Amino acid sequence: MKHVLRAIRHLVAVLALAWFGSALAQPSVAAYPAKPVRVIAGFPPGSGADITARVIGQKLGEALGQQFLIDNRPGAGSNIAADLAAKAAPDGYTMFLGTVANTINATLYARLPFDFARDFAPVVLAASAPNVLVVHPSVPARSVAELIKLAKARPGQLNYASSGTGTAPHLSTEMFKSMAGINLVHIPYKGSPQAVTDLLGGQVALMFSPASTVLPHVKSGRLRALAVTTSARMPSLPELPTVAESGLPGFETVTWFGFLVPATTPREIVSKLNAEIVKVLAQPEARQQFATQGIDVIGGTPEQFAAYIRDDIVKWTRVIRESGARAE
Numbered sequence: 320m321k322h323v324l325r326a327i328r329h330l331v332a333v334l335a336l337a338w339f340g341s342a343l344a345q346p347s348v349a350a351y352p353a354k355p356v357r358v359i360a361g362f363p364p365g366s367g368a369d370i371t372a373r374v375i376g377q378k379l380g381e382a383l384g385q386q387f388l389i390d391n392r393p394g395a396g397s398n399i400a401a402d403l404a405a406k407a408a409p410d411g412y413t414m415f416l417g418t419v420a421n422t423i424n425a426t427l428y429a430r431l432p433f434d435f436a437r438d439f440a441p442v443v444l445a446a447s448a449p450n451v452l453v454v455h456p457s458v459p460a461r462s463v464a465e466l467i468k469l470a471k472a473r474p475g476q477l478n479y480a481s482s483g484t485g486t487a488p489h490l491s492t493e494m495f496k497s498m499a500g501i502n503l504v505h506i507p508y509k510g511s512p513q514a515v516t517d518l519l520g521g522q523v524a525l526m527f528s529p530a531s532t533v534l535p536h537v538k539s540g541r542l543r544a545l546a547v548t549t550s551a552r553m554p555s556l557p558e559l560p561t562v563a564e565s566g567l568p569g570f571e572t573v574t575w576f577g578f579l580v581p582a583t584t585p586r587e588i589v590s591k592l593n594a595e596i597v598k599v600l601a602q603p604e605a606r607q608q609f610a611t612q613g614i615d616v617i618g619g620t621p622e623q624f625a626a627y628i629r630d631d632i633v634k635w636t637r638v639i640r641e642s643g644a645r646a647e
Contacts, residue, residue: 348587351411355386358578359404360416361397367448367529367614368397371576372416374608375445378599387414396420396485396646398431405433409581411588415439417577419487422631426639427485428646436632439579440589441624443596447575448614450491450548452562453533454525455518456540463546463565466525470501478504480514480523485644488514490635491527491548491572493642498567518542529574531613548572555613575631576614577624593621 358376362368369391376387392400397420407413421435452463458477460466470477481489484507496503506523508514511532518526519541526533527548534556536542546562547553550571562570578596580589599605600616609616638644 348585348591351588351591352383352385354412355388356412356414357388357390357407358414358416359390359392359400359407361392361394361400361418361420363391363393367531367574367612368416368418368576370612371446371609371614374605375578375596375599378602378605379595382595382598396424396427396483398424398428401435402432404579405438405581407581409583409585411580411584411592413581414442414592415579417579417628419572419574419631419635422628423485423487423490423635423639424646425632426636427644436628438582440582440584441621441628442578442580442589443593443621444575444577444617444619444624444627445596445600446609446614446616447549447573448612449530449553450488450527450572450574451530451533451537451559452495452525452527452545452548453518453537453542454545455521455523456543457521458524458543460545461543463560463562463567466545467499467501467566470499470503474502475504477524478506480506480508480518480526482511482514483507483509485639485646487572487574488527488529490638490642490644493644494570494572494638495527495562495567497638497641498570527572529613534613555610575617575627577627589621 358372360368360372372389376389379387392403397418401415401421404413404415424431425435454460454466460469479492481492483489489505489507492503511528514526515528515532517523519536530553533542537544544559546565547559548562548571550561550563552561553559597618600618606616
């Protein structure tokens with residue numbers, strides 16, 4: 320009997336020690352963050368994703384008393400960064416700056432070492448940047464309707480640039496082609512700068528591009544803007560109609576930026592990060608910083624962001640399957 324009692328006491332002691340060690344290993348939500356937080360971004364410095372991460376990271380650091388360090392890991396359409404972030408410890412000290420590339424890649428790539436919808440917990444949809452449909456001045460079209468009419472009169476003769484196969488500009492144009500019932504020839508480039516350069520030179524006829532990239536050329540007259548891809552007009556260009564109101568109702572594409580953490584990160588930490596980022600997005604200084612880059616702030620709850628991700632994956636899955644796009 321004594322042996323049994325000793326064994327029970329030993330087992331209780333072992334279990335208590337294991338519980339205590341586990342409790343120590345859990346992140347302290349009340350004290351969070353107690354050390355610097357890494358924010359992984361899948362695009363290089365100066366990109367919209369990088370700008371979003373840095374503006375919000377700096378403000379979070381000021382509010383929470385810890386550094387939010389931006390870790391740029393470009394490559395493979397943000398898949399390298401996403402894989403690294405998905406496999407990080409779910410303790411709130413690794414965040415991921417997700418973009419529309421991730422909801423596109425969920426279908427574009429036959430195999431990925433992570434599942435974007437499953438392996439991340441959405442924190443907040445922070446911001447978005449509208450895309451603009453622009454043409455070279457030599458193109459005899461001054462509206463979306465005129466461009467569609469021109470393309471139908473010249474099937475397969477108008478070419479369009481993109482920043483690469485499977486990118487948002489490419490698939491935005493494929494959606495446009497499908498909804499308008501036209502045939503355009505795709506000329507992929509290794510990034511927006513090269514694509515815009517050839518568009519300016521007249522080597523390609525048109526392009527869907529992030530507004531911040533082409534608006535200076537629109538204002539100088541070197542490119543002609545026909546429409547914006549968001550559901551509402553841009554405050555900075557109120558005279559520019561949307562694609563939807565120009566004859567293709569339901570058309571909408573944006574480049575979005577949102578914060579996520581590994582899937583099993585404690586809910587309390589997700590909620591705290593969400594609340595603090597929403598506060599940052601409400602600051603006039605932060606809003607002005609984004610506005611100068613052509614970026615609109617959003618905000619909202621983790622649940623709203625999760626629903627947005629689900630809907631975005633469905634939308635791009637349809638476009639990818641209809642276009643036959645495949646990762647290069």
